[in-house]
Amino acid sequence: MKIGAMNNPRANIYKEIEWIAKNGFDFIDLTLEPTASLHSQVDIKKVKAHINKHGLGVVGHMGDWALPKESHFPALREVSKQEIINTMRALAAAGAKKITTHSFERKRTKYKIAEKYCYELYKDLVKEAKRLGVTLMVENGGIDYAYNLDNRRLYASTLKRFPELKVHIDVGHANIGVKKNTVGQFFKKYSKRIVHIHFSDNRGKKDSHLRFGSGTVKWKEVIKTLKRYGYDSTITVETFRSGRKGEKESMKKLRRWWAAY
Numbered sequence: 576m577k578i579g580a581m582n583n584p585r586a587n588i589y590k591e592i593e594w595i596a597k598n599g600f601d602f603i604d605l606t607l608e609p610t611a612s613l614h615s616q617v618d619i620k621k622v623k624a625h626i627n628k629h630g631l632g633v634v635g636h637m638g639d640w641a642l643p644k645e646s647h648f649p650a651l652r653e654v655s656k657q658e659i660i661n662t663m664r665a666l667a668a669a670g671a672k673k674i675t676t677h678s679f680e681r682k683r684t685k686y687k688i689a690e691k692y693c694y695e696l697y698k699d700l701v702k703e704a705k706r707l708g709v710t711l712m713v714e715n716g717g718i719d720y721a722y723n724l725d726n727r728r729l730y731a732s733t734l735k736r737f738p739e740l741k742v743h744i745d746v747g748h749a750n751i752g753v754k755k756n757t758v759g760q761f762f763k764k765y766s767k768r769i770v771h772i773h774f775s776d777n778r779g780k781k782d783s784h785l786r787f788g789s790g791t792v793k794w795k796e797v798i799k800t801l802k803r804y805g806y807d808s809t810i811t812v813e814t815f816r817s818g819r820k821g822e823k824e825s826m827k828k829l830r831r832w833w834a835a836y
Contacts, residue, residue, distance in 0.1 A: 576833055577601040578826055579634060579811045584612040589625050596629035598823055603631050604773075604811040605669060607662050608638025614665035623669045634771060634809055635671030635709070637662045645684050645692050656696055660703050667707040673771055673809070674709050675743050676700065678716040678730045686725045693733055701739050712743035712771055715761065717782040721752030734765070742768045747775035747782055747813070750792050759800050766804045774829065775813040786814045786821035787828050794828075798836045 579602035582591035588611070595603050603626060607614045626633055639662070642655035659676065666674050679696065681689035704711035713733060720726045734740055742765045749757040762769065776790035777783035787794055812829065814821045 576807050577632060577809045578829055579604045579632070579809060580822055580826070581606055581636060581811055581813055581815070582612065583815065584608045584638070585610050588612050588617055588622060592622070592625050592629055592631065594819070596631050598819075598826075600812075600826065601632055602634055602809060604634045604636050604813075605666060605671060606636035606638065607665055608641070614662050619665050619668045626670060632809075633666075633670040633672075634811065635663070635666030635669070635674035637666070637674065637676060640677040644679060644696060645682060645689050647684070647688075652692060652696070656699060659696075659700060663700070663703055663707060663709070663711075667709050672709055673712055673741070674704070675712045675714050675771065677714050678720060678726065679733065680716055680719045681723065681725045681729060682719065686728070689725070690729060690732065693729060694736060697733060697737050697740070701737050705739070710741050710770060711739070712741045714743040714745055714773070715748050717745070717748045718751055720748065734768070740768075741770045743771045743773070744769055745773040745775075745813075746792060746797055747773065747777050747784065750777055750779055750790070751782060752779070756792060756797065758797050762800055762804045762806075766806075769804075769806065770808055772801070772806070772808075772810045773813045774810055774825070784814055784816040786817035787825040789817065794832060795836055798832050802833075802836065 580595045580600045581604040584606050639659050643651045644655045679693040744761050776785040776792045778790045812822050812825045814825045
C-alpha cells in the first residue's frame, strides 16, 4: 500500500512537490487544473524532474469535473474533450501511469442524451489512453452522484460499455447521502477493476474533505473491506480542508490502522 497527497492546484507546484516528499508521502496525486497548475501553465519536463528528484511516484488527476461535458453545444463538448486529452498527455509526460477522470454527471439533459454525450467522450478518451500507455480511471462522483439515480446508472453503464476503464473509489463520496458507506458495494461489484482510492472524512451530507475521524466514515470497516478484497495499491489522503496538519495526521493514522486492522 502506498500513501500519497494531492498538490494544491492554486499553489506553486514545485513547493507542493517538496512538501509532499518532505512529509513522508510515497507519491504525488498530481492534479493539473486552475488556477496555477493547468497543463499550459507549468513546465511539464521541469515538474517531472522535480518529482523524480524527490523520489515520488505519480498518479494523475484532472479537473474535468468543471468542464461543460454535457453541453448541448457541440463546440463546448469538443473543447472539453480536447482539454481533457491535453491534460492526459501532460500527466503521462510527467510520469503518471494511472489517470483519474470524474464520472460524467447528468444535470440538465435527459438521461439518453447525457449517455450519448458520455459515450462519445469516453470512446476518444479510451483510445487516447491506449495510445499513451496509461490506465484511465473513473472516480465515483460526489453529491450529484449520491442524490441522482441517473448519475449512478450512467457510471455503471459507462464502465460496462468500456471494459478498458478502471475504477477509482473516493471513500468520502461513498459516504454522502447513504445510511452506510457504499465502499463495500463498489468492491463487491468492481473489485478486480479498482486501482486507486481517495480517503477523506465527512458527515454524510457534503464532500467536506475532513481529516480522518472528524466525520462519520467508519474507517476500521473501510480498511477491513480493502484488505478483505486484497487491495494493496495507491491511496491518496485528500483531507485538504483540514490543512496540512490534518493531512499529516491522517497519513500517520492510515499507516497505523493499516498495520492494526
